[in-house]
Amino acid sequence: MENNENNIELEDRLIETIDENGNVITFELYDIVEVDEQEYALLLPTENDDDEADDEDDEIVLMRLTKKGEDYLFETIEDDEEFNKVAAYVESMDEEAGEEEEE
Secondary structure, eight states, X not given: OHHHHHHHHHHHXXXXXXXXXXXXXXXXXXXEEEETTEEEEEEEEOOOOTTSOHHHHTOOXXXXXXXXXXEEEEEEOOOHHHHHHHHHHHHHHHHHHHHXXXX
């Protein structure tokens, strides 16, 4: 039974979006952070193509989360200042986690 629960959890964490070329891209929801009372999703691309470089596997995509009724909408962050603020917050979280591991 536990395996079924884990599979359901993983499916709930997979997000499909459509890029500007109409291609469907699947992401795994890594985390949700809040910056200035706005929620943002940290997404990891789920590449099934073995030709992809290892560096791209570590790339996190930031998207704004907006709740519409019962659903969440994932929106591209168009404003550079907003994106940089969220990216800096995420980087500071990574640095804090790294410092805790060293202790």
